[in-house]
Amino acid sequence: MIKVGLLGAGRIAGVHATAISSNPGSQLVAVSDYIAENAEKLAAQYGCAARTTEDIIADPSIDAVLIATSTDTHSDLIEAATGAGKAVLCEKPVDLSLDRARACQKAAEGKPVMIGFNRRFDPNFGALKAALDAGEIGKPELLSITSFDPAPPPVAYIKVSGGLFRDMMIHDFDMANFIMGEAPVSVTAVGSCIVDSEIGAAGDVDTAVVTLTYADGRIAVIKNSRRAVYGYDQRVELLGADGLLQAQNMLENTVVKSTTAGVTGAKPTFFFLERYMPAYAAEWAAFVDAITAGSALPATLDDGVAALAMAEAATQSAKTGAPVALSSV
Amino acid sequence: MIKVGLLGAGRIAGVHATAISSNPGSQLVAVSDYIAENAEKLAAQYGCAARTTEDIIADPSIDAVLIATSTDTHSDLIEAATGAGKAVLCEKPVDLSLDRARACQKAAEGKPVMIGFNRRFDPNFGALKAALDAGEIGKPELLSITSFDPAPPPVAYIKVSGGLFRDMMIHDFDMANFIMGEAPVSVTAVGSCIVDSEIGAAGDVDTAVVTLTYADGRIAVIKNSRRAVYGYDQRVELLGADGLLQAQNMLENTVVKSTTAGVTGAKPTFFFLERYMPAYAAEWAAFVDAITAGSALPATLDDGVAALAMAEAATQSAKTGAPVALSSV
Amino acid sequence: MIKVGLLGAGRIAGVHATAISSNPGSQLVAVSDYIAENAEKLAAQYGCAARTTEDIIADPSIDAVLIATSTDTHSDLIEAATGAGKAVLCEKPVDLSLDRARACQKAAEGKPVMIGFNRRFDPNFGALKAALDAGEIGKPELLSITSFDPAPPPVAYIKVSGGLFRDMMIHDFDMANFIMGEAPVSVTAVGSCIVDSEIGAAGDVDTAVVTLTYADGRIAVIKNSRRAVYGYDQRVELLGADGLLQAQNMLENTVVKSTTAGVTGAKPTFFFLERYMPAYAAEWAAFVDAITAGSALPATLDDGVAALAMAEAATQSAKTGAPVALSSV
Amino acid sequence: MIKVGLLGAGRIAGVHATAISSNPGSQLVAVSDYIAENAEKLAAQYGCAARTTEDIIADPSIDAVLIATSTDTHSDLIEAATGAGKAVLCEKPVDLSLDRARACQKAAEGKPVMIGFNRRFDPNFGALKAALDAGEIGKPELLSITSFDPAPPPVAYIKVSGGLFRDMMIHDFDMANFIMGEAPVSVTAVGSCIVDSEIGAAGDVDTAVVTLTYADGRIAVIKNSRRAVYGYDQRVELLGADGLLQAQNMLENTVVKSTTAGVTGAKPTFFFLERYMPAYAAEWAAFVDAITAGSALPATLDDGVAALAMAEAATQSAKTGAPVALSSV
Structure with a gap:
């Protein structure tokens, strides 16, 4: 059972919260958002803690983070989270700048980062x-x-x-x-x-x-x-x-x-919420399975770049x- | 938020447990089964108590029961649960005997009993x-x-x-x-x-x-x-x-x-599990909505008879x- | 090439006239109708003769008749035409009276009579x-x-x-x-x-x-x-x-x-004209093929009865x- | 009723022959082919004359020609037939050479030439x-x-x-x-x-x-x-x-x-023969209708170019x- 921190508490984060909670292999332990109130609301619904992003990344008891924040924060958060030893599932795109994405790709080389290409x-x-x-x-x-x-x-x-x-x-x-x-x-x-x-x-x-x-x-x-x-x-x-x-x-x-x-x-x-609802659950399940088994992730940072x-x-x-x-x- | 006891812990009870848990208007508090081990297993998965059927029906803090036991127990359990003041959602059929079903219908007249005609x-x-x-x-x-x-x-x-x-x-x-x-x-x-x-x-x-x-x-x-x-x-x-x-x-x-x-x-x-999975969730939501609002149930004991x-x-x-x-x- | 007389010049007879004309194994040589003017009009369109029904049946050069007259005439015309040695394709039903249809069946026993069950x-x-x-x-x-x-x-x-x-x-x-x-x-x-x-x-x-x-x-x-x-x-x-x-x-x-x-x-x-237009042509082709080959008709008087x-x-x-x-x- | 000469007696010419014959507004009077035997065979089937292309174009009693010969002859035949005052339906393409097609377009300007874009x-x-x-x-x-x-x-x-x-x-x-x-x-x-x-x-x-x-x-x-x-x-x-x-x-x-x-x-x-069979008949009907009414052709030489x-x-x-x-x- 992997412990998961959810970064972001917007609409798509809500979809991910359900997937994380209902998956028998993962437990949602914390959620953050740049609007603290949003994080608190989502945390209450799913019975987990509302914390800051920094706090979640620094917590060694958290195994993985799901990054569902705004696009301009993706690269930084991927680097920070992988640097802290966490497995990462990050929403697409990696970055709007190809150069920045490639830098992130280099920084996170060999680390377990999956990009949320839900349609797969x-x-x-x-x-x-x-x-x-x-x-x-x-x-x-x-x-x-x-x-x-x-x-x-x-x-x-x-x-x-x-x-x-x-x-x-x-x-x-x-x-x-x-x-x-x-x-x-x-x-x-x-x-x-x-x-x-x-x-x-x-x-x-x-x-x-x-x-x-x-x-x-x-x-x-x-x-x-x-x-x-x-x-x-x-x-x-x-x-x-x-x-x-x-x-x-x-x-x-x-x-x-x-x-x-x-x-x-x-x-x-x-x-997309209606059409890809089953895909979000399957995406999370594939992430949990790969992280748990130590096998290859089905949509990587390389794919994102x-x-x-x-x-x-x-x-x-x-x-x-x-x-x-x-x-x- | 209505508190719910689940009677039965077989395959279809599992489907109902998910529906009860994920509905924001209901909370699964107890589960029973004639094989105690099955009840304990389901209770562990959903974080509720495994108890006896009698115990659940006697508990005044429980608002409603979902009857997912074998057919021959339906009429008795409907009568017992309504007698104890609980709202009831019972799997179909009411009974294999039309006479027994009619007796149950009479006994529960005016009480909130919904029959699980999921296809509706x-x-x-x-x-x-x-x-x-x-x-x-x-x-x-x-x-x-x-x-x-x-x-x-x-x-x-x-x-x-x-x-x-x-x-x-x-x-x-x-x-x-x-x-x-x-x-x-x-x-x-x-x-x-x-x-x-x-x-x-x-x-x-x-x-x-x-x-x-x-x-x-x-x-x-x-x-x-x-x-x-x-x-x-x-x-x-x-x-x-x-x-x-x-x-x-x-x-x-x-x-x-x-x-x-x-x-x-x-x-x-x-x-039926694949085809009617969305129907089971919608059925439970309709039950919760009607019980909460005090409005007419969408599939009644009369419909069952x-x-x-x-x-x-x-x-x-x-x-x-x-x-x-x-x-x- | 079989020579064909068409009995009846109404709407469905027009469909049959096209099928007879365009089939390489059959030639439309005469058409009759109880309203002579209708027969003349259809005959002009297809370049054949307008004659009386009796005349067509009595003509030994005509090999087959297609009966597309009103239902009450079917049995009589089947008997007359088969009696004159002609192959027959008759529109359904054989007769509204089961007794009359059975008498016709007996009278035409062993003769080549096909009933127009076009849907086959x-x-x-x-x-x-x-x-x-x-x-x-x-x-x-x-x-x-x-x-x-x-x-x-x-x-x-x-x-x-x-x-x-x-x-x-x-x-x-x-x-x-x-x-x-x-x-x-x-x-x-x-x-x-x-x-x-x-x-x-x-x-x-x-x-x-x-x-x-x-x-x-x-x-x-x-x-x-x-x-x-x-x-x-x-x-x-x-x-x-x-x-x-x-x-x-x-x-x-x-x-x-x-x-x-x-x-x-x-x-x-x-x-039916739109839906079964290809079926009428195929029905006629099957009749011509069976008559020409001397093989079994694909929808018989027995089927009609x-x-x-x-x-x-x-x-x-x-x-x-x-x-x-x-x-x- | 327009009198039509068919230039070409290959597979697609056979399709056109049926369309010309079965249209009440047109009559197939002659067919030509560079292999005389093919023309004779098709002429026999449709009860018309096998003649040379030159002969057909020169015959003032023929109102229209349908050009179904090989592509390299299209431009020449369009020019010859329109020069002889005939309406023309020509199979696509006008020519493989854009220059030649444009010359033909100029030569036939104002003349009734339809190009056989059957899919329309x-x-x-x-x-x-x-x-x-x-x-x-x-x-x-x-x-x-x-x-x-x-x-x-x-x-x-x-x-x-x-x-x-x-x-x-x-x-x-x-x-x-x-x-x-x-x-x-x-x-x-x-x-x-x-x-x-x-x-x-x-x-x-x-x-x-x-x-x-x-x-x-x-x-x-x-x-x-x-x-x-x-x-x-x-x-x-x-x-x-x-x-x-x-x-x-x-x-x-x-x-x-x-x-x-x-x-x-x-x-x-x-x-294409199976899929566009109804289209070929409709194409010919549109040609006959436009020629007869003197109205605009629905697919012109300009469209072909x-x-x-x-x-x-x-x-x-x-x-x-x-x-x-x-x-x-």
Whole structure:
């Protein structure tokens, strides 16, 4: 039973608190937040202590920390926590700066750091990956990832987000790496601002298509939009030599209504909390299992840096439309 | 926050323990079982006390009990617990004997007793019912319920189960009552033993079709089989004056594979624990909400007796094939 | 190349004219109708002669006739045409009177008469039957047929139709025989008038559920409604020892629209002409092939009489709700 | 009733012959082929004359010609037939050379020439376009076209095909223009040879992703593969401000089988003849209607040249990966 400190007490921290509590291999012992009141509230709900971040990291009885604070603190906290001998599960991204992330990667080399690429633990994407690994469609050739949010975040958030490629598509870059089993050699990006002109005024795009090419000729294409009014659209499709695998959306329910207006089913689950709730629990379980067994973590700091490098390359490519070699970033 | 005693510590009791613990309005304080060791194990996991059933019922600090013991104890425990002033959520069926169930109904008249018809709380059937109530398909005319288990239970269980109509179809009788909003006037049953001849030797059927007719001419048909090798098949379909509603199966995942062999998706979730896990939590939440608010329970002892009467009528009809008036049982 | 006379020039005769013309093994040489003008119009369109029915039957150069006249003429025309040595494809039903149909069956014994049970030639039901025959779901156990019309016919038609069981469900009785490979031993029917009270006033039902039992314990259930506002609902579902087969509806197109209102697809094809257009062509091709090869016809006069006997039994059962042995009609 | 000469007697000419014959507004009067025997065979089947191409074009009683000959003859035949005053429906592409196609476009300016972009007439893509035009998903933002062949053509064909972009993706370029209602401003292509190395040896790619950008920021992405072993995969998906439209594959039948191995449905219809058979008939009907009414043709020589220019741009872009402005080709 590992003792866990939770750094951050926001919405996603609440999801993690449930996962930590209900997992038989872990115990939530402390929570911190830069707003002390939030930490106290969450601590009360889960019967643990509200403490400061420094205090938690300094406590030798705590085995692991889950970092669910704001992005700009991730690298520092990873370094501090690993320095204090703790296992770490940190929310993505490692950092908005690729240089800073790489410094962190170097500092934490050999330490147990997992990055929270929750989608790897989604049962649907997991089943797709398992079918691929089992050889069910032969050699993969052409990967397509569709990833649309239901609605854009506030422009204030956009401004500090690092941009669509670092903030949103980074999940899809990791998904591509997860499925293809390696990083691409080049990244070509096209981005537009057609959903909300204020996003463009803030210097970002809201709609983008990125093409990835691999050393052996395989191709992947990622589509992002900040707005799909029907809900969170999260699909992966992979053409292989012997067939096609598609992971489709999860729906709110299975009811279908047939009337004179057509045949209507439920929408996709609304957003990431609904869609990926089972994935968060599975992610935590995988962390606990690996830490307990001393085995390899299923999504590492290296993976976090690799996805960030792709985001950097895409950001550059979107300015010219020309391909950017991943080796150049 | 209501304090809850859990009577029974078997598999389904474990599911209920999770629901009670994770609900912010209830606290699991004690668990009992006729095998004391089982109670102790469950109590340890959820941090509550292992006690005797009598002790729990006698404890005035306990507000409610959840009865998850064997069927033959249900009526007695409902009477004892309500007599001690406790609110009750009891697993179905009330009793295998309609007479005994009616006596219990009388004894507990006016007391807060909810019967665990978990399917009413399934999000899919709930959405179908909500669409019907919202008038989306007009007046209902023809209801179809498909309910197949993945595999027959052991014959030893069949022998004490009360038979397919009381043990398995009773859920579907309640579903018909839930959707149609009233009991039928007559029941016509056809039953066969074609899955496993040992079930027939034990005096039961393993495949059955029951037709229900309602006072205003509406019709319902229920299909049961003890074996659907592809998994737990739980579907409801309702034709109305303005359209059709279908609640389809939930699938293990959303992955679809296209190969030269065809286009293959995942199977339905395997059995009731997988399919109805969200329903058990919602059922408990509905119980807590109603008890706390003092409002009407969403599935009552009357509902339990009504479904049992339909099972009795179906059992009679299956012998002759002729309709049995519900008023005659 | 067989020479064909078409008896009748109504809507369904037009469908058959196209099938006859476009089949490389048959030539449409003459058409008749009790309204001569209709025959002339159809003859002009297909470049053949408009003649009287008697004339066509008496013409020794004509090899086969397709009978698409009103039901009350079917038996007489089958007898006349077979008496004149012609092969016959006759629209269902053979007759509204079971006695008359049996007399016709006797008169035409050994003659090549096919009954137009077009649904046997639907590519979907055909694929289901082929999968069953290939052993893909093992021994069949429980068959369900859903068959809803988009809207009731005029009450004037209802009055002369012979009633829902003889006019509408007869197709489903034949489908059950086609799939199960034999006739049932008993028929239990429940019928209601809930769609349109004028249908009840005309002595008929508009909604019905019929349960069929087979000698070896297998069960089939057929659901009919005269009104499904979303279109022609034609589905077959068969549970077997090793799985389930479902033939679902054909849709108007494959477009799916996702909006805030849900995920909406096209309705089923509207009515029998749209849904079964490919089946009519395949039915005619099967007739031509069998006649040309001298092989067994795929839907015989015996099949027509068998379905009619089931309709008779259902009509009787609907009055009492009690099962009617097929051997008693 | 327009009189039609069919130039070419190969496989696709046979499809057109059926469409011409069965359309009440057109009559097939002559067919030619460079192999006279093929023309004679087709003429016999459809009861028309086998003549030379020159003879057909010179015959003033013939109103229209359908050009279904090899690609290298298209431009010459369009010029000859329009020069002789005939309306023309010509199979795509206009020519493999963009310069030659533009010369033909100039020569035939103002003449009634339709290019056979059959997919515009597919009922599914047509329904998607109609829903878009009806405003059902608001302003379009991101278009995705998936277009996979079941198997690569012979390498001998690849060598004379003009390459994947001109031979295969040209259909998708036209589909993009059809749906977006205008040509893009730039084309970015990535191509690979991963299906069959002999295709690469012949100087072509077998897998490609092309991104199109539009003047107002909209984006389209087209995916092509020469091999999808499960059949002809033809899907279009369009994200708009108010929703998503998807035109999915047509399936061989609607049967679904559930077993322990999963839930399996039929594959997509095998190849273009099966999938687009209704589209060929609708295409011809649209041609006849427009010629008869003197109204605008629904797919013009300009459309043919526009798609060819996109293929030219994609071919250039695939060499460098950099975007190619459509105005530069």
